[in-house]
Amino acid sequence: LGSGGASSSGGGAVKLTVAGVFACDGDIMAEGQPDVDQYSGSGGSIYITAADLVGTGWIDADGGHYKGNGWAAGGGRIAIWLTEATDRGAFAGKVSAFGSLRRSAAGALGSTPHTSPGTVFWHVKGDEPDGGYVLIDGLGASCNTTSGYPSLDLRTELPPAGVGGDGKDEFKNTTFEVVRGGTLTLTDDVKIHDLVLGDGGRLRLDGHTLHIESRTHRNGKGWTGTTVVSSVDEDDPNGQIVWAKWGLMLFVR
Secondary structure: OOOOEOOEOOOOEEEEEOOOEEEOOOEEEOOOOOOOOOEOOOOOEEEEEEOEEEEOOEEEOOOOOEEOOOEOOOOOEEEEEEOOOOOOOOEOOEEEOOOOOEEOOOOOEOOOOOOOOOEEEEEOOOOOOOOEEEEEEOOOOOOEOOOOOOEOOOOEEEOOOOOOOOOOOOOOOEEEEEEOOOEEEEOOOEEEOEEEEOOOOEEEOOOOEEEEOOOOOOOOOOOOOOOEEEOOOOOOOOEEEEEOOOOEEEEEO
């Protein structure tokens, strides 16, 4: 369930288990509630299990829209487990867990969130039982530092903070892709299968070590476009990335 903001509710939770192929040509919504009194609700959660996913619909766990200089909310969580499909290509629709967009007094929506996205997880046939692919797409997210309600920090945490979150040892078979202002922020040393930093993707080490297990990137291209790797922990400003298979180590200061 998404977190509420003052009088605005967070998005709900949707769980669908489909015995065969799931044809999604409509909308599955777990959006946060738009702001009622300066605060919008964060996106909820959607969990789908099916043999395959097809169609042109919209699977939506975005943060609720906010007005004026109100507080924006983060995106939610989406997980899609496909038991027979070997890739994600059959679905031609939209899957989104973006942060809140600003709505003007005239009702027009902005195009750039000022808060963090959630995550979209895919598991397909052939993935390790505890692995898959996670997309962190910021839709061009940037901090809002000009209003009386600033968003000073963009972060999607790994491992996630909070009660019941996955531990740091749960991601060794998972690939993460971070794009368009998404910011993957380490909260502990963690091991993953691979990391793809696309255009505008950001990685914050914050004094921790990121272990990457793959020999080559799945997309065959490595890190592309404009990326930022940083460490902004005041107590320990150092961090490191270790490619275990190659024995290569990078220190980021």
